[in-house]
Amino acid sequence: xxxxxxxSDVIKEGDIVVAYMGFTAxxxxxxxxxxxxxxxxxxxxxxxxxxxxxxxxxxxVFLLRPTMEFWTDCxxxxxxxxxxxxxxxxxxxxxxxxxxxxxxxxxxxxxxSHSLARAVYPEGKLLTFDFHEERSKTAAAEFxxxxxxxxxxxxxxxxxVQRAEGCSDSDWGFGLPANTADGLFxxxxxxxxxxxxxxxxxxxxxxxxxxSPCVEQVQxxxxxxxxxxFTEIRTHEVLRREYTEHSxxxxxxxxxxxxxxxxxxxxxVQKEDAEEV
Numbered sequence: 001x002x003x004x005x006x007x008s009d010v011i012k013e014g015d016i017v018v019a020y021m022g023f024t025a026x027x028x029x030x031x032x033x034x035x036x037x038x039x040x041x042x043x044x045x046x047x048x049x050x051x052x053x054x055x056x057x058x059x060x061v062f063l064l065r066p067t068m069e070f071w072t073d074c075x076x077x078x079x080x081x082x083x084x085x086x087x088x089x090x091x092x093x094x095x096x097x098x099x100x101x102x103x104x105x106x107x108x109x110x111x112x113s114h115s116l117a118r119a120v121y122p123e124g125k126l127l128t129f130d131f132h133e134e135r136s137k138t139a140a141a142e143f144x145x146x147x148x149x150x151x152x153x154x155x156x157x158x159x160x161v162q163r164a165e166g167c168s169d170s171d172w173g174f175g176l177p178a179n180t181a182d183g184l185f186x187x188x189x190x191x192x193x194x195x196x197x198x199x200x201x202x203x204x205x206x207x208x209x210x211x212s213p214c215v216e217q218v219q220x221x222x223x224x225x226x227x228x229x230f231t232e233i234r235t236h237e238v239l240r241r242e243y244t245e246h247s248x249x250x251x252x253x254x255x256x257x258x259x260x261x262x263x264x265x266x267x268x269v270q271k272e273d274a275e276e277v
Contacts, residue, residue, distance in 0.1 A: 011052050011063060016146065018070045020062040028066060028074045030145075037061075068114045071146075078135050079108035082187070082211065085240045087115045094183035094207050096120055103174055103201060104128040105159040105194065106187030106211075110139045116185070117143070117151045127181075129157040129174065131188075159186075160193040163200075173197025179204065187211040192220040199228050 011017060011031060019027045021041050029037055035046040041060035048058050054065050064070070069084055082090070090112065096102055096119035107113055107130035117126045130136040136156035143152040163172040174180075174197055181201050186194060191210050198208050208230065212218050218235055225233050 009053055011049050011054060013046075013050055016066045017049060018064040018066050018074070020064050021060060026070060026074050028071065066146075068118050071114050072111045075109050075111060077109050078138065081109045081111035083111070083240070085238050086211070087112055089236060089238055090185060090209050090211070091115060091119050093209055094119075094185065096124070096183055099123040100182040101125050101127070101180060102183040102185065103176070103181040104185045104187075105174070106130060106185075107136060107139045107154060108187065110142055112185070112187075113139065113143070113152065113154075114146070114148070117148050121148075121151050124151065126152045127174070127176070128152060128154050129159055130154075131156065131158040159197055160188065160190055162193070163196065169200075174201045176201050181206055183207050183209070185209045185211070191217060192224045195221065195224040195228055199230070 013031055013033050015031050017029055017031055019029055019037060019039065021027075021039060025040070027037075027039065029046075031046050031049050033047055033050065037044045037046060037049075039061070044059060044061060049063055052058055052063055054063060056063055072081065072084060072087070075081070094102065096116065098120060100120045101124060102116050102120055104113060104116060104126065105128075107128045113126065113128050116128075120126060128139070130139065133156040136154055140152075140154035143149055143154060157175060159174050161172050169175065169177050173194065178200050179202070182203060183206060184198055184202050186198065186209070188194060191212060202208060208225075210218075210221050212221065222233055222235065
């Protein structure tokens with residue numbers, strides 16, 4: 001859950017609320033007195049939300065507590081994002097818990113970042129980097145708005161910068177001391193260039209996870225990891241498929257009749273073939 005919500009049973013001004021209008025229609029809003037919420041279901045004053053119970057329905061809108069999953073569904077896209085099925089596997093494989101230090105490169109829109117922060121909350125730390133300075137600043141502002149500033153540190157940095165002879169830890173890679181991270185995640189265009197920095201930053205028993213959209217990147221990273229002494233190297237592909245339910249009227253009599261016609265027709269065709277022979 002995003003930290004900037006009240007423990008009260010009712011919504012108060014300043015709370016972050018998920019306005020739920022349907023499975024594919026959700027928006028995250030910050031409740032402010034005097035503001036309006038406009039959607040396909042109508043126009044609503046925020047004043048109607050203040051004092052309403054969490055989970056209640058105002059007009060055609062359900063007012064729900066925000067979660068990291070909702071944020072992934074609703075966030076403003078600055079880049080392509082990682083969705084729930086991949087996030088679940090990443091966090092499971094990294095073995096994160098409260099108190100863990102996790103490093104992320106490729107903050108992007110902050111989808112995975114929010115779930116990583118929840119996994120290590122409240123005693124852990126997420127250090128997240130993005131080479132694009134404006135994206136990094138926007139993500140940092142979102143973390144603060146969501147009450148995660150005590151857990152998340154967001155900075156702009158190119159983690160693929162190679163180590164030069166005689167340079168300090170802060171001049172290359174993640175800019176962190178050796179053996180800092182319990183877990184490390186990469187989602188960058190050329191991840192194989194950052195493997196040396198990954199090895200430097202991870203603890204000896206740390207876990208590294210790389211997310212790549214194409215098999216060529218996967219191959220190059222796996223080769224580099226093997227050369228660098230990493231063990232238990234595995235590759236996973238997560239496929240998501242959704243099912244929808246709908247009612248179908250079934251007439252068994254018609255189905256039997258249709259099957260009988262099909263068999264009779266098939267028999268006639270076979271009979272004609274036999275006669276030709």
